[in-house]
Amino acid sequence: xxxxxRTAPAGADRTKHRKPPARRxxxxxxxxxxxxxLSPWLIGVVALTLVPMAVSLYLSFTDxxxxxxxxxxxxxxxxxxLTEDPRFWRSVGTTVLYVVVAVPLKLGLALGVAMLLRSLxxxxxxxxxxxxxxxxxxASMSIALVWRALFNDGGSVTAVLDxxxxxxxxxxxxxxxxxxxxxxxxxxxxxxxxxxxxxxLQQIPSTLYEAAAIDGAGRWRQFVSITVPMLSPVVFFxxxxxxxxxxxxxxxxxxxxxxxxxxxxxxxxxxxxxxxRGFTAxxxxxxxxxxxxxxxxxxxxxxxxxxxARSWVFYADEEGx
Amino acid sequence: xxxxxxxxxxxxxxxxxxxxxxxxxxAALSPTLSACSTGGGNSSDGITLRFTWWGNDDRAARTEExxxxxxSEHPGVTVRTSNxxxxxxxxxxxxxxxxxxxxxxxxxxxxxxxxxxxxxxxRPLDADIGDGAIDTAxxxxxxxxxxxxxxxxxxxxxxxxxxxxxxDSAIYEQAGIPTPEPAWTWQDWAAANRxxxxxxxxxxxxxxxxxxxxxxxxxxxxxTWLRSRGGRLYTDQAxxxxxxxxxxxxxxxxxxxxxxxxxxxxxxxxQADSTETSPMGRGLAAADFTWDAPFPGYPGLLGDAIHFSPxxxxxxxxxxxxxxSMLLGVGAHTAHPGEAAxxxxxxxxxxxxxxxxxxxxxxxxNRxxxxRVAETLTGAEREIYDYARTMERYGLDAPPTAPPRGDIAxxxxxxxxxxxxxxxxxxxxxxxRELVDExxxxxxx
Numbered sequence: 001x002x003x004x005x006r007t008a009p010a011g012a013d014r015t016k017h018r019k020p021p022a023r024r025x026x027x028x029x030x031x032x033x034x035x036x037x038l039s040p041w042l043i044g045v046v047a048l049t050l051v052p053m054a055v056s057l058y059l060s061f062t063d064x065x066x067x068x069x070x071x072x073x074x075x076x077x078x079x080x081x082l083t084e085d086p087r088f089w090r091s092v093g094t095t096v097l098y099v100v101v102a103v104p105l106k107l108g109l110a111l112g113v114a115m116l117l118r119s120l121x122x123x124x125x126x127x128x129x130x131x132x133x134x135x136x137x138x139a140s141m142s143i144a145l146v147w148r149a150l151f152n153d154g155g156s157v158t159a160v161l162d163x164x165x166x167x168x169x170x171x172x173x174x175x176x177x178x179x180x181x182x183x184x185x186x187x188x189x190x191x192x193x194x195x196x197x198x199x200x201l202q203q204i205p206s207t208l209y210e211a212a213a214i215d216g217a218g219r220w221r222q223f224v225s226i227t228v229p230m231l232s233p234v235v236f237f238x239x240x241x242x243x244x245x246x247x248x249x250x251x252x253x254x255x256x257x258x259x260x261x262x263x264x265x266x267x268x269x270x271x272x273x274x275x276x277r278g279f280t281a282x283x284x285x286x287x288x289x290x291x292x293x294x295x296x297x298x299x300x301x302x303x304x305x306x307x308x309a310r311s312w313v314f315y316a317d318e319e320g321x
Numbered sequence: 322x323x324x325x326x327x328x329x330x331x332x333x334x335x336x337x338x339x340x341x342x343x344x345x346x347x348a349a350l351s352p353t354l355s356a357c358s359t360g361g362g363n364s365s366d367g368i369t370l371r372f373t374w375w376g377n378d379d380r381a382a383r384t385e386e387x388x389x390x391x392x393s394e395h396p397g398v399t400v401r402t403s404n405x406x407x408x409x410x411x412x413x414x415x416x417x418x419x420x421x422x423x424x425x426x427x428x429x430x431x432x433x434x435x436x437x438x439x440x441x442x443x444r445p446l447d448a449d450i451g452d453g454a455i456d457t458a459x460x461x462x463x464x465x466x467x468x469x470x471x472x473x474x475x476x477x478x479x480x481x482x483x484x485x486x487x488x489d490s491a492i493y494e495q496a497g498i499p500t501p502e503p504a505w506t507w508q509d510w511a512a513a514n515r516x517x518x519x520x521x522x523x524x525x526x527x528x529x530x531x532x533x534x535x536x537x538x539x540x541x542x543x544x545t546w547l548r549s550r551g552g553r554l555y556t557d558q559a560x561x562x563x564x565x566x567x568x569x570x571x572x573x574x575x576x577x578x579x580x581x582x583x584x585x586x587x588x589x590x591x592q593a594d595s596t597e598t599s600p601m602g603r604g605l606a607a608a609d610f611t612w613d614a615p616f617p618g619y620p621g622l623l624g625d626a627i628h629f630s631p632x633x634x635x636x637x638x639x640x641x642x643x644x645x646s647m648l649l650g651v652g653a654h655t656a657h658p659g660e661a662a663x664x665x666x667x668x669x670x671x672x673x674x675x676x677x678x679x680x681x682x683x684x685x686x687n688r689x690x691x692x693r694v695a696e697t698l699t700g701a702e703r704e705i706y707d708y709a710r711t712m713e714r715y716g717l718d719a720p721p722t723a724p725p726r727g728d729i730a731x732x733x734x735x736x737x738x739x740x741x742x743x744x745x746x747x748x749x750x751x752x753x754r755e756l757v758d759e760x761x762x763x764x765x766x
Contacts, residue, residue: 066415066418170588221464262591
């Protein structure tokens with residue numbers, strides 16, 4: 001997600017919005033050198049992405065336990081999933097709950113902090129780095145382990161809650177609260193969208209605010225009429241990325257639930273269930289089918305987001321459309 | 322992740338967002354696709370064997386010591402060892418098996434033998450046994466059969482284990498409960514738990530002490546209960562040996578005791594993942610169902626009042642049985658079958674290795690070594706040795722045949738599904754139906 005430019009060629013190819021090759025074609029003599037320079041990337045994409053994806057698609061129609069050869073079962077994995085497996089739907093429910101709660105919270109916090117930092121004159125670089133740090137640490141096992149310890153029975157957070165008179169049992173052992181431990185861990189890592197918001201805020205020409213102030217617009221009015229529309233592409237960018245990433249949350253859920261999605265399947269995230277089907281129960285075909293369904297679902301959701309975006313995202317470069 | 326570039330001020334373009342979204346989607350598939358492994362090989366001046374096992378620190382230290390002794394007797398052979406906890410070990414081995422890279426020598430669970438042998442991941446050992454490279458003269462022929470699949474020997478048991486019941490004798494005495502004997506019943510057990518809960522004892526952190534850990538989510542405990550009533554877990558490799566009604570009865574039994582506070586609470590049960598974090602280990606329960614090999618952890622943690630006794634019976638019929646606690650197998654693709662066999666023979670039959678390993682994997686299968694080591698045993702280890710002999714004399718039903726390949730997943734499902742009963746998300750019957758459905762899907766050929 002870090003560099004949109006770098007991934008632009010691959011991503012653009014996958015979309016229907018590709019524009020016809022308008023630019024001049026590479027000169028004949030440049031083709032070979034170009035292929036040579038591209039080959040590390042090309043080999044990587046073919047060997048590590050396209051071929052495994054094709055194999056995964058094939059496996060999703062088989063019964064494959066890692067030991068014997070894959071056995072073709074047609075659509076059985078998909079029909080089992082959708083009609084016979086209550087845990088599949090439980091994992092979908094948990095994941096959707098998580099996305100719906102965690103993404104708005106995280107983006108709201110990121111935007112709020114970015115707005116505060118924008119108005120900060122001194123020490124902005126320091127605070128920006130400080131708030132960004134959790135995003136760098138957050139993906140690690142060790143942070144997830146610390147988080148688990150904090151919210152366990154006898155953990156620090158549990159002790160603090162106890163001291164102020166709130167329910168003092170560890171959240172990890174409570175099926176109604178365990179998922180929010182993962183939500184909190186995610187929200188705490190608001191640094192990455194915050195940095196992007198901050199950059200977006202700084203791109204808004206100050207002349208707009210000055211003109212609005214002269215016209216008598218208050219801070220709220222300026223926020224609604226200038227900041228929000230001017231920032232909407234950034235909001236959209238962050239929203240799409242956070243949703244895609246949230247559907248794939250794995251490490252914190254794995255560590256915090258002790259690897260099994262417990263208690264009582266309350267932290268059984270989709271990816272966790274997928275992993276369990278594949279690597280614990282040795283049903284690689286089923287796991288592959290789950291992965292493809294996730295890809296389709298997130299792809300469809302992203303498409304819908306892009307459709308709705310036309311009505312609320314303001315692109316300065318497409319003003320006349 | 323580098324910071325967003327602050328180049329020339331340019332509005333964000335639609336295509337850039339699209340591109341990033343595409344890249345993010347591509348990553349959606351990655352969790353299933355990462356699996357690889359590497360084989361061992363020759364080091365510059367000799368042979369390198371890979372040997373992996375699971376177990377606690379004590380077992381790791383003893384195994385390392387035995388392996389170092391093997392190395393000193395076999396110049397030129399280096400043994401690269403790796404140890405992990407049981408859960409991640411199974412996953413790691415499964416991934417290695419898929420890549421054709423099971424270690425030269427691997428410790429195996431009873432449940433893995435048929436799956437790995439049928440899948441061609443293990444090397445048959447009959448030839449090594451035939452030519453004496455692996456000596457089995459001092460091992461019980463019946464017991465050796467637990468390492469066979471389709472009539473061929475694929476693995477050798479490393480230890481003979483049995484389930485039992487760890488309990489705090491001080492609390493039992495205080496409640497006036499007699500010492501558990503092999504003929505005590507599940508009703509006696511339930512009554513004992515209620516009496517202990519009625520004592521009103523408090524744990525170190527001030528919470529009530531219950532009679533025992535909740536065994537409802539433990540497939541081993543259910544199997545013990547089922548066998549004591551004449552049932553069994555599996556009829557054959559493709560069929561369950563119990564019904565929804567059986568499981569409903571068992572889970573209702575546990576559920577009622579838990580609701581009455583006689584056994585550990587739901588939250589304490591689900592947060593347990595080791596001896597130390599189990600309700601008994603935390604001083605919240607007076608007893609626990611456990612295997613003999615990990616039992617010494619309890620007296621080590623809680624003191625000498627903890628003893629090892631028989632699990633409850635049904636009208637005197639015992640459900641427990643002798644089981645290979647773990648086995649040793651050779652990877653099918655090993656480049657050094659001779660050295661791998663020599664290492665197995667050394668670990669199982671060498672006296673000094675026997676002395677070093679002790680009872681860390683339960684009773685050694687080599688009778689001579691078991692008897693020899695038993696003389697030196699003291700404390701908790703002596704107790705489990707005596708317990709096994711007591712149960713042998715009392716008389717146990719024959720062990721079941723090796724569990725089918727789906728059993729690893731079913732054992733896991735057993736614990737998970739019971740958690741739905743624990744947190745009242747399902748009635749015992751609903752949960753039992755879900756488990757039986759899932760088990761039948763696992764066993765489907």
